[in-house]
Amino acid sequence: MQPERLVEVLRELVQIPSVNPGFPGGHGEDGVAAYVKKFLHHLGLDSFYQPVEQGRSNVIGVLPGADVSRRLLLEAHMDTVQVEGMTIPPFAGEVHGGRLYGRGACDTKASLAAMLVALETLKKAGLTPPISVCLAAVVDEEVHYRGVSAFAESVAGESARYVGAIVGEPTGLDIITAHKGCVRFYIDVHGKAGHSSNPALADNAVERACMVISELQAIEREDYPGLEHRLVGPPTHCISMIQGGVAPNTVPELCRLTLDRRTVPGEEPLEVFENMKLRLHTLAEREPGLQLSVPEPFIIDFALDTPEEMPFVQSLLAAAREHRSGAGLLGAAYGSDASKLARVGIPAVVFGPGNIAQAHTEDEWVELAEVEQACRVLIDFSMKPILKGA
Ligand SMILES: [Zn+2]
Known part of the structure; x- marks a missing residue:
């Protein structure tokens, strides 16, 4: 995994405005969706748009594993909150002192970038994960969660093939198994x-x-x-x-x-x-x-309570601890897309780089070293044979 590549992808994502239309000045996720679609296409992965509402689509892509009947799901939202009152250029993606600044840098484009670069690294290295890795980049997390709801509905009939979902949000590399x-x-x-x-x-x-x-x-x-x-x-x-x-x-x-x-x-x-x-x-x-x-x-919105003893959770925790020794299993007061996935039978947790305290702030930023760690955790975890038995 090349850290410079990760910074490049994150900067490009931040430079594409994707303010949720539910907020003042919001034009939607179109630009980011096109970026993700192109990214997956260039990697030679199967991908498609999943329409959610007029002009707003999720993007789904799959890296085939040795066992294509089962999947690990990586999910991240593409929308951000408004930029009113920000004290930094919201869409510049500037880097100072090891941090990348901009709206969405922390919530949650850092997670999306880590997922994309994890897929790219695996694909370019010619590595085949034990089970397929599915990426879902979704719309509308910040207002009505219509993106994840549409995705969850579309896979509800086959949720058993998903061994688990990692929902990318700024958790500081801890794993959130329960939230309100x-x-x-x-x-x-x-x-x-x-x-x-x-x-x-x-x-x-x-x-x-x-x-x-x-x-x-x-x-x-x-x-x-x-x-x-x-x-x-x-x-x-x-x-x-x-x-x-x-x-x-x-x-x-x-x-x-x-x-x-x-x-x-x-x-x-x-x-x-x-x-x-x-x-x-x-x-x-x-x-x-x-x-x-x-x-x-x-x-x-529904609360989340994924059993901590699940092999999927324990295995992700082990992978996280290889890169961040203090990583733990925690609960959160905020909500996320994870509960909508859990609702249709996909065990889901929340995990990603950045601190939730930085989300939605006037000078939003993310620590690049942490984005890199998150990407490495995703790569390692995708290759974990334990997923076979999970
Ligand atoms: Zn978020």
């Missing part, structure tokens, strides 16, 4: 508008919402500690937005709270939602005058 999911929804508190000079004649929705906030705090205090998961901790929630009122001299008739509830493994997002909705409606029955409605969630 989420359910996000609105809580609308209703009042009655009126002139603010005589509030007694109206019904202030913002003030009523205080009761809802107190109830949410009680739920947090009473329910969450008992649900603590060994690797990811207890569930949490965050009232992330609050909207209410139309003018300084009008009593607000509506107050909308946006709730981001993070679930732990074992919790089903829709069940969690139904329970919270029931609790809030019970509160409304108890509190005279409190009227609220809780529309269906606008986002749900």
Whole structure:
């Protein structure tokens, strides 16, 4: 593996903007998808576009192994978050002091580059892995995970042939086997508008919402500690937005709270939602005058809990430790594409170079030495005979 080649590929990926269209100024993953497609084509690997929605496609490629009936999956998303507020040129891919800077450098183009160069190294060395290595470069991880969802759906019927999936995200070369999911929804508190000079004649929705906030705090205090998961901790929630009122001299008739509830493994997002909705409606029955409605969630995501003792996981851990002695098995509070793969029966973990603290930042960067280590781990792991018995 040539480190200079890895830097070159990462820089080229960063230089192609791929801001998710769900963010301001986002034009999508098209350019990166074309780059990955061309890369795989030049290697002489079978590859294809998998359309996800208008103008947005995943790219899938396969390096055939000695046993082509089984596969190791390498998955990374191609989209990034917005570039507003960045203090460095977002698409220059500049290198200073062993770091490469730019939007997506850490999250998650470093992982994608490590995967591409791992495939290139194996192919150019004429090495045949024990089982096939499949790369899935997907769209839309940062907003709706439509890319991985489309891929997962397409392989759901044959998921048994996938011995495992490595989902590339900045984990600092640790292996994330468990992470949280989420359910996000609105809580609308209703009042009655009126002139603010005589509030007694109206019904202030913002003030009523205080009761809802107190109830949410009680739920947090009473329910969450008992649900603590060994690797990811207890569930949490965050009232992330609050909207209410139309003018300084009008009593607000509506107050909308946006709730981001993070679930732990074992919790089903829709069940969690139904329970919270029931609790809030019970509160409304108890509190005279409190009227609220809780529309269906606008986002749900699943938690991940891949058994640590699986040969696939242990074997990847061993490969990671050959290059980073302190690498461990951890849980994470954030979500990833891995849970959607696990959902269709592919054992999935999250692994990649970079620190999650650098993701989405104003001066995003990744340590090049770590990208190189990740690439070497992927190469070694792809050649591990243990995968035969996994
Ligand atoms: Zn990411």
